Amino acid sequence: MPALFTHEFATDPYPAYAWLREHAPVHRTVLPSGVEAWLVTRYADAREVLADPRLSKNPAHHSEAAHGKGKVGIPGERSANLMTHLLNIDPPDHTRLRRLVSKAFTPRRVAAFEPRVRELADRLIDGFAERGHADLIHEFAFPLPIYAICDMLGVPAEDQDDFRDWAGMMIRHGGGPRGGVGRAVKRIRAYLAELIHRKRGDLGDDLISGLIRASDHGEQLTENEAAAMAFILLFAGFETTVNLIGNGTYALLEHPDQRRLFQDALAAGDTGLLRTAVEELLRYDGPVELATWRFATEPMTIGGQRVETGEPVLVVLAAADRDPSRFHDPDTLDLTRSDNPHLGYGHGIHYCLGAPLARLEGRIALAALFERLPDLRLAVEPSALRRRGGLIMRGLRDLPVEFEPVRG
């Protein structure tokens, strides 16, 4: 059985996942945090688990809840009183809150955001284009989603760099000591409470105002729920998108034939290929390696394996999305892949709320990058690239690149 959670595994977990899919598709393991959990790796089982109402998202159902406090979920969310967000709750609360936020997070709002995302991407590229080299994680993939989600939420421009700092604290400490994350989460919590209070007296066209308006039309959203909602939008919407841009760029740089296809599509204005490309990059090396925590609320059988009440179940999206029983030639990156029902955004009632925004950001960011810096190349050997720690997300710590300097 291959070793899990080692350095080699973090660099390329796919061979280990192939082994698990074949030999131990529902596998009990001890996570680096010491918590025991079941890993589900086959596509069919993964889809079923993600939509099974017997699996709760509420950590109170964890059998280790009493002594495992704080070991599952987002570090710091408990102490900052931010537990009542979509990824920690079940129906009927989930249904009510999701309906509310969906009213504010409309496809129209997302589509109208496209020129702004392109403007942000261009501004960030302007910051390093003349230099001929850059770290694409720090200078591009990381700030873009932070500024985008801040804009959407209605965080004033003068406060957005504070958010960038707090988000940096959260991302740097992911998987490491939890103290820094806890501090960052507390600061974000205090800021959001203040912002929601201010907006109540001066509603605008932003998402937080939309949430307040939606809650004023009958359904209730407590101040705590509003803060938790803004927090989860920020949290779920930023590191994921950082990694889509980072992993996606890296995959294109490592596959010259696919990169050529992408650049030809850009030149020809073939938005169809740009869209299938983003889906394939999500499937091939997506930002979310494992779906978030689920807990069995009764004894059940998953893929022939008995799981007891209170046991945590983690769906390995990265393994399911390379399952040869669902995807033709799954280890090949094929930007033209059309039969691609990947699970990169999850499945069932917790399916990613921000998927339309993520797709938009991924497409615009990659297009801007390869359009403006057509000879983009890695500045180091792939073996020198460092992976970020952490259980749920899969991403690079840095991505040094070189290119012909472009004068403004």
Ligand code: HEM
């Ligand atoms: C490429 C980027 C993204 C990826 C790969 C991604 C992936 C996911 C996945 C896999 C889930 C389901 C987790 C589970 O069931 O355990 C999820 C849920 C969620 N995502 Fe995303 N996400 C992305 C971007 C975003 C953005 C930009 C936002 C918002 C601004 C967002 C907001 C959410 C929210 C609120 C949920 C919870 C939905 C619920 O529980 O009902 N995500 N995302």
